Amino acid sequence: MGGRQRRAEARDSRKRKEAKTSLGLERKQGPSGASISRREFLVRAGLAAAGLSIISRGVAQASPSSQPVSKIAIALGTFGNEQFDPRASAGDNQPYLRLLYDPLMGYDRAAQQPSKATGLAEDWTLSSDGKRLTFKLRNGVRFHDGSELTADDVQYTFQRLYLPGTISTNAALIKSFVGPKENIVVRDTRTVEFNFVQNGFPLFQFFPWLDTESLILPKAYLESKGEDYFRQHPVGTGRYKLAAHQSGRSITFEANQQHWAGGQANFTPVTLRLVAEETTRAALLQSGQAEVGVFGVDRAIALKNAGFHVFESTVGSVELLYFANLHKKTPPISDARVRRALGLAIDKDEINKKLFRGLGRTTGDFQPRASFGVAGLPPLPFDIGQARRLLSEAGYPNGFSVSFQGFPKAGWDQKSVMEAIAGSWSHIGVKAEIAYRDYGAYRADWVGKRLPDPVVTLHPMPGYKFWLGLQSGLLKSTGVLTIAGPTELDALVNQSFAASDEAAEGRAFQAVDKYLYDNYIALSILELGTIGVTGKRVSDWKIGAVPLSLNLAYFLWSS
Amino acid sequence: MVRYLLGRFMQSMVALFLVTLVVFAMSRATGDPTYLLVGPQATQQQIDDIRHSLGLDKPLLAQYEIYVQHLLRGDLGKSVRSGEPVSALIFGALPYSAVLAAIAMALALAAGIPLGVVSATGHGSARDWLSRTIAILGQSAPSFLVGIVLVELFAVRFRALPAAGADSLLSYILPSITLSLYVTAGIARLLRMSMLEILDSEFVKVARATGLPERQVVWKHALRNALLPVVAFGGLWLALLITLNTVVEVVFAWPGVGTLLYNGILFRDFPLIQGLTLVITSILLMINLLVDLLSVWIDPRVRLGQRALG
Numbered sequence: 036m037g038g039r040q041r042r043a044e045a046r047d048s049r050k051r052k053e054a055k056t057s058l059g060l061e062r063k064q065g066p067s068g069a070s071i072s073r074r075e076f077l078v079r080a081g082l083a084a085a086g087l088s089i090i091s092r093g094v095a096q097a098s099p100s101s102q103p104v105s106k107i108a109i110a111l112g113t114f115g116n117e118q119f120d121p122r123a124s125a126g127d128n129q130p131y132l133r134l135l136y137d138p139l140m141g142y143d144r145a146a147q148q149p150s151k152a153t154g155l156a157e158d159w160t161l162s163s164d165g166k167r168l169t170f171k172l173r174n175g176v177r178f179h180d181g182s183e184l185t186a187d188d189v190q191y192t193f194q195r196l197y198l199p200g201t202i203s204t205n206a207a208l209i210k211s212f213v214g215p216k217e218n219i220v221v222r223d224t225r226t227v228e229f230n231f232v233q234n235g236f237p238l239f240q241f242f243p244w245l246d247t248e249s250l251i252l253p254k255a256y257l258e259s260k261g262e263d264y265f266r267q268h269p270v271g272t273g274r275y276k277l278a279a280h281q282s283g284r285s286i287t288f289e290a291n292q293q294h295w296a297g298g299q300a301n302f303t304p305v306t307l308r309l310v311a312e313e314t315t316r317a318a319l320l321q322s323g324q325a326e327v328g329v330f331g332v333d334r335a336i337a338l339k340n341a342g343f344h345v346f347e348s349t350v351g352s353v354e355l356l357y358f359a360n361l362h363k364k365t366p367p368i369s370d371a372r373v374r375r376a377l378g379l380a381i382d383k384d385e386i387n388k389k390l391f392r393g394l395g396r397t398t399g400d401f402q403p404r405a406s407f408g409v410a411g412l413p414p415l416p417f418d419i420g421q422a423r424r425l426l427s428e429a430g431y432p433n434g435f436s437v438s439f440q441g442f443p444k445a446g447w448d449q450k451s452v453m454e455a456i457a458g459s460w461s462h463i464g465v466k467a468e469i470a471y472r473d474y475g476a477y478r479a480d481w482v483g484k485r486l487p488d489p490v491v492t493l494h495p496m497p498g499y500k501f502w503l504g505l506q507s508g509l510l511k512s513t514g515v516l517t518i519a520g521p522t523e524l525d526a527l528v529n530q531s532f533a534a535s536d537e538a539a540e541g542r543a544f545q546a547v548d549k550y551l552y553d554n555y556i557a558l559s560i561l562e563l564g565t566i567g568v569t570g571k572r573v574s575d576w577k578i579g580a581v582p583l584s585l586n587l588a589y590f591l592w593s594s
Numbered sequence: 595m596v597r598y599l600l601g602r603f604m605q606s607m608v609a610l611f612l613v614t615l616v617v618f619a620m621s622r623a624t625g626d627p628t629y630l631l632v633g634p635q636a637t638q639q640q641i642d643d644i645r646h647s648l649g650l651d652k653p654l655l656a657q658y659e660i661y662v663q664h665l666l667r668g669d670l671g672k673s674v675r676s677g678e679p680v681s682a683l684i685f686g687a688l689p690y691s692a693v694l695a696a697i698a699m700a701l702a703l704a705a706g707i708p709l710g711v712v713s714a715t716g717h718g719s720a721r722d723w724l725s726r727t728i729a730i731l732g733q734s735a736p737s738f739l740v741g742i743v744l745v746e747l748f749a750v751r752f753r754a755l756p757a758a759g760a761d762s763l764l765s766y767i768l769p770s771i772t773l774s775l776y777v778t779a780g781i782a783r784l785l786r787m788s789m790l791e792i793l794d795s796e797f798v799k800v801a802r803a804t805g806l807p808e809r810q811v812v813w814k815h816a817l818r819n820a821l822l823p824v825v826a827f828g829g830l831w832l833a834l835l836i837t838l839n840t841v842v843e844v845v846f847a848w849p850g851v852g853t854l855l856y857n858g859i860l861f862r863d864f865p866l867i868q869g870l871t872l873v874i875t876s877i878l879l880m881i882n883l884l885v886d887l888l889s890v891w892i893d894p895r896v897r898l899g900q901r902a903l904g
Contacts (some may be wrong), residue, residue, distance in 0.1 A: 088751035112798040116861070123677070200647040266677060282686065283857055284680060284759070284849040310758055310847040311856065314742050318757035321750040325769045475862050482641070508637075 039472045104290070107302040107572070109587065110316040110328040111403040113444050114309050117282060120262075121192075121247035121271035122201045129247060129584040131307055133289055134591070136250035136271035137295075139170060139189060142243035144577060144586075147405075149243045153296070155184060155251055155272065165234040166537050172225045176295040179270045180251040186227040190219050191254035193229075203247040208504045236535045240407075241503055274592050278304055285309065290592075298594040305591055313446075326570045329585065331446030332392050335566045344569045348579020349405040351564030352444070353398065353496040354452065357509075357557040359440075359481055360488050361518050368437075368489040372429040374555035376414040379422040379490065380463045386455050387561050390448055395561035401496065401548055408544025412552050414559065422463045434464020440486065441493040442474040445568065453493055456560075467491070493560075506531055506547060518557075524550055602886060606879040610872070614665070617871040618658055621872035622865035625672050626650060648674060661868070670872070671865035675857070682870035683854060688836075688873070690760055691843070691850030695835035697770040699828070702777035707817075707824075709778070710785025714820075715771075715812055719788060725782060732779030740844035741772040769846040773839055777831050781824055788820035795819075822889075829885035837874040 081510040115127025124132060141154025151157055157173040176184040196206040196218045213219060216230035216539035221227055229235070242249065251272065257265050269277055272295065286307045290300030308325060310316045317334050319325035320343060330338065339345040356366045356377070367373045384400050398404065399412030426432060437460075441453045457467035470477075480486050496505070506528045509518055513525075527547045534540035551557050565585065567578040573590045607611035628644045645651045651659060664671060670680035714724035748768060749757035756765045792798060793816055801811045834853070843852030851870060 118676060156719065199643045201640070202644060207640050211637075218847070282676060282683060283853060285845075308759065311853075312845050312847065315745060315758045315845055315847055318745045318750050322753050322757050324749075324757055324759075473860075475627060475629045475861075479626045482629065 053313070072138075104300050104303050104308070105572075106304050107327070107591070108306045108308055108319070108325040110308050110310045110319045110325040112309075112311055112313065112316065112329060114283075114286065114307070117286075118266065119280075120266055121250040121252070121275065122195050122198070122203050122206065124247050125202050127280060130587055131286055131288070132247050132250055132416050133273070133584045134275040134305070134587060135269060135273045135277060136252070137176075137273050138243065138245070139192075139249040139251055140242040146232045147407075154243075155189075161235065161239050165236045165239075166231050168229040168231070168235055168239055169222070170227050170229075172227070174225070176272055177293065178191045178256065178272050179276045179291060180253065180256055182253055182255055184251065184253075185224045186221040187224075188251055190221050191257070192250070192252045193219050193248070194499075195252070196248055203248050205241075205248050205504060208241070208507070209238065209245070209248055209386045211507075232586065234533055234535060237503055237532050237540060240537065240540060271279040274298075274300070274588060275303075275305060283309060296594065298592055300591065301593055302591050305587075315418045320568060320570060324391050327573050327576075327587075327590075328568050329446070330395050330566055330568050331448070331568065332563070333448075335568055336392050336394075338568045344571075344574060344576070346567045346569070346576045346578045347394065348564035348567075350403045350579055351562060352497050353401055353403060353562045354395070354447075354493065354495050354560040355401060355557050356456075356491050356493055356560065357518050358490065359486050359492050359518050360490050361556060362512070363488065367429065367431055367435050368491075370429045371555050372425040373431065374558070375415075376422040376425040376429070376463060377460065377465065378555060378558040379425070380465070381415075381459045381558075381560065382417045383414055383458055383560050384417065386452060388452050390455060391561065391563055393565070395563040397561045398559050399552055400562075401551060401557055401559055404566070408541040408548075410545040410552070412548060412559075414561075419462055426463055426465075431463075434460075434466065435489070436468060438464045438487040438490045439467035439468055439493070440470045440477055440490060442472060442477050446564070447495060449493065449495070452560075456493065503531060510547065510551075524556075596791060598890075599887075604882055605884060606660075609879060610875055614662070614868070615658075617868050618661060619654075621862070621867050622657075624655065627862040627864060661675070665872075670869035673858075673863050673866050675861040675866070676865045678864050683866060684851065684873050686853045687849055687851045690848060691836050691839065691852065694766060694770055694773065694843075694848065694850060695832060696697055696834055697766055697838070698773035699777065699832050701770060701774035702781055703828070705774070706778040706781025707785060707821075709782035711789060711812060711817060713782065713786040714789030714793060722786075725786070729779040729782040729786075731773045733783070735775065736841075737772055737776060737839075738841045738845050740775055741768070741842055744772060745845070746769045760849055762783055763904045765846075769842050772845070773835060773842050777835065778833065780827070784827060785820060787826055788823050789816060792816045792820045826885055826889055829881050832880045833881040837877055 087554055097547055101276040113127050114131070115124055115129075117126060118124050119132065119135065121128075121132055121136065126287065135383075138154050139156050140159065141150040141152060141156075142148070143150035145155065151159075155172055155176055158171040160169045163168070163171075172184060172186060172189065178184065193213075194207070195201070196203065196209060198214045205400060212231045212233060212235055218230040218231065218232070219227065231238070233262045246576060252265075253270050256270050260268070262496055267280075274291055274294045274296075276291050277286070278289040279285070279287040288305045288307075291302035292299070308319070310319060310328075313330060313334050316325070316328045316330065317338060320338065321341065335345050358374065361368060363369075387393060387395045396404065397414040397585050400406075400409050402409050404411070423432075426434060439453060441449050443449055450469075452471050453467075453471060460467050477492075481492075511517060511525050511528050519528065524547070527550055529542065530543040531540060534543050565579050567576055567585065569576055569590075575587050575590065576586075578586055626645070628641055628648070628650065642651070649657060652660070661671070668681075670684070672678065673680055673683060674685075709725050709728065713722045713729075716722045716725075745757050745768060748755040755767050756762065757768075759765055793812070798811060798816055801815055802808070806815075838852070839850070840852035840856050842848070843850045844856050847853070851874070854866065855870050857863070858870060
């Protein structure tokens with residue numbers, strides 16, 4: 036009996052090993068480190084040899100150089116709408132679109148300035164009146180299909196934003212500056228000119244942070260192959276080429292060794308795996324089936340404790356409250372004392388400590404602190420006594436009822452934040468009726484002016500240069516989603532758009548923030564960046580920025 | 595028989611029509627997908643353009659009419675999210691779900707039948723208690739929890755199996771076990787009840803009296819008769835395993851219809867949700883019809899019942 040069991044165990048063990056070898060699954064030492072037996076060492080050595088042979092074959096095919104490159108898997112919770120056409124994507128597609136394409140205007144992360152070394156334009160000039168922006172393209176840039184980049188491609192890319200069905204985040208903002216698409220003019224094969232119908236400086240400042248609109252596409256390829264073909268077989272100038280796409284499952288890229296900027300791939304092929312469930316994403320990292328992932332606070336801390344590297348972007352989102360019906364001027368929300376009382380009653384430090392594990396930063400600003408033009412406003416203090424007094428002065432000593440709207444954000448426990456805030460408000464007699472639903476349903480009611488009154492919304496707002504677009508959409512009385520609408524605020528937002536230099540724009544941004552802060556039009560709670568976790572093969576990652584992309588190229592590619 | 599078949603077919607068609615109507619109405623009642631596609635900076639013009647390109651600016655009745663017209667041509671539309679044809683997405687995912695369900699069903703039968711028989715033959719004994727406890731645990735344990743525990747054990751701790759995806763044959767093991775647990779428990783409980791009834795019947799007593807070995811009485815004669823309800827429910831369970839295993843598929847990042855449905859709902863991708871519902875309903879109705887036919891063939895009393903009703 037014992038002998039039969041031993042034989043069965045030996046057989047099972049052999050089969051497992053064979054299966055692992057055939058799949059290239061390496062049983063690796065975890066980042067935390069663990070001792071291994073001699074037998075296991077031999078097994079691992081065998082697997083490593085087999086893996087090395089596979090990898091070396093891959094390297095020989097992918098790169099003529101002898102640099103040590105290997106495959107890598109990255110686990111993401113979302114692929115956005117999984118479209119490779121930049122004009123059809125809104126934000127979440129950026130991590131992979133920025134591997135496939137290059138932006139027109141580059142950006143230097145360290146200097147936090149536009150860079151003439153990292154984009155497709157090697158030079159640019161904004162006319163003194165701010166009405167004409169001229170780009171000079173660099174020589175010798177080729178698309179993945181071998182064709183050369185010209186000014187026609189740039190013109191074509193931006194003119195495509197005028198096609199119906201464009202959903203990219205900043206298309207409307209660009210069009211508001213450019214006016215008719217004919218204002219984008221090709222001067223010669225390397226020169227393209229944007230003529231603006233208003234002061235173009237704010238757009239010029241915003242250019243490196245454009246979502247996906249400035250990722251340049253090949254005109255000739257698109258016109259000859261058609262839109263549908265392009266969606267399946269996209270071609271860019273980026274550091275990686277699309278190798279395979281399995282809808283809802285994975286996207287695989289391979290290195291473009293002829294990239295114009297030089298340097299070389301640290302990893303190829305790169306497989307992005309779509310894994311919606313965070314626990315499973317963590318399991319992929321822990322089992323070595325993925326090397327990089329994006330996580331919420333709790334999971335990131337657990338992984339950090341298990342020996343993984345955790346990185347947080349300096350520019351993320353600000354958790355803020357706003358009053359969507361403020362423009363209706365209906366009590367009690369129309370009273371600034373009431374809005375201030377609501378802000379004072381929230382214990383932000385406690386929320387940060389309990390729900391964000393102390394990783395967030397309490398703030399009074401409406402953009403993350405690393406943002407351009409941030410005012411550096413302090414968080415409202417936690418003062419229940421003063422909050423009660425203010426409510427009494429405003430005529431609500433027993434509080435009131437308010438609809439409290441909110442929606443999920445990946446990695447953030449928004450429902451718990453809402454419950455914590457509602458709990459705080461109950462101490463001043465304010466009864467918050469929580470309406471936690473998906474963003475689409477909320478936004479439809481917001482746009483359709485169907486939100487109940489009074490209403491407060493918890494919104495994790497993306498910051499940085501988004502602020503410019505948000506100012507026109509949210510804060511101007513003519514904005515689609517206007518919340519405020521007072522004329523003074525209109526004038527302040529107009530100053531942002533009229534600024535003709537960086538200092539003036541910064542001052543205008545700060546003035547807007549100060550007005551919102553002083554008049555309690557919005558109440559900031561805290562800011563938190565995107566959190567990325569890596570295994571031992573990726574020891575550094577400047578995650579985020581440019582503007583919300585995960586900046587995967589940072590560790591995938593060496594310049 | 596033909597009349598019965600025709601009647602059942604017509605019932606299925608009516609059910610299918612009602613389902614398209616309900617899903618069409620519900621997918622629009624929960625909001626406009628345009629707002630999930632565009633950012634907060636979008637202008638009204640941009641929103642209007644997108645609504646027009648998706649046909650959402652037309653009256654609901656006109657939208658439904660277009661939907662049905664396309665449906666009759668076999669066109670399920672294009673995904674709002676990815677722009678891909680819905681039929682390609684569904685029929686790309688269906689084989690993954692079908693194979694996973696088939697493996698899970700095989701596991702459930704292999705484990706559930708012995709469990710049910712052992713429980714029934716040892717009625718009131720410790721092994722009956724143990725089998726029933728296992729069955730109750732199997733039915734009450736949430737599949738997401740079972741899945742996560744299995745991943746933690748076999749993918750993270752032992753590193754023996756993949757945690758997610760469908761990249762190899764090994765990938766099928768954990769999700770199929772997770773999926774099979776509930777059905778195993780169901781089969782065991784159903785079979786136990788059926789077996790208890792059969793074991794108490796006259797023909798079993800006669801078989802025992804003739805001196806047939808107990809093993810033969812139980813496993814050959816009693817089990818064959820007791821399996822009828824298992825066959826009837828087994829078909830439905832299989833259909834449900836193929837079409838409604840969303841939780842397990844999401845936990846294991848399985849590229850099947852469950853994950854597709856989850857993503858569709860998340861993005862309010864109404865052409866995809868409509869298409870999936872239609873395909874899922876069709877599969878359920880078809881399997882239901884097949885099970886009915888199988889029951890008629892196996893058990894003449896079903897046919898007689900129809901005649902008596904007729």
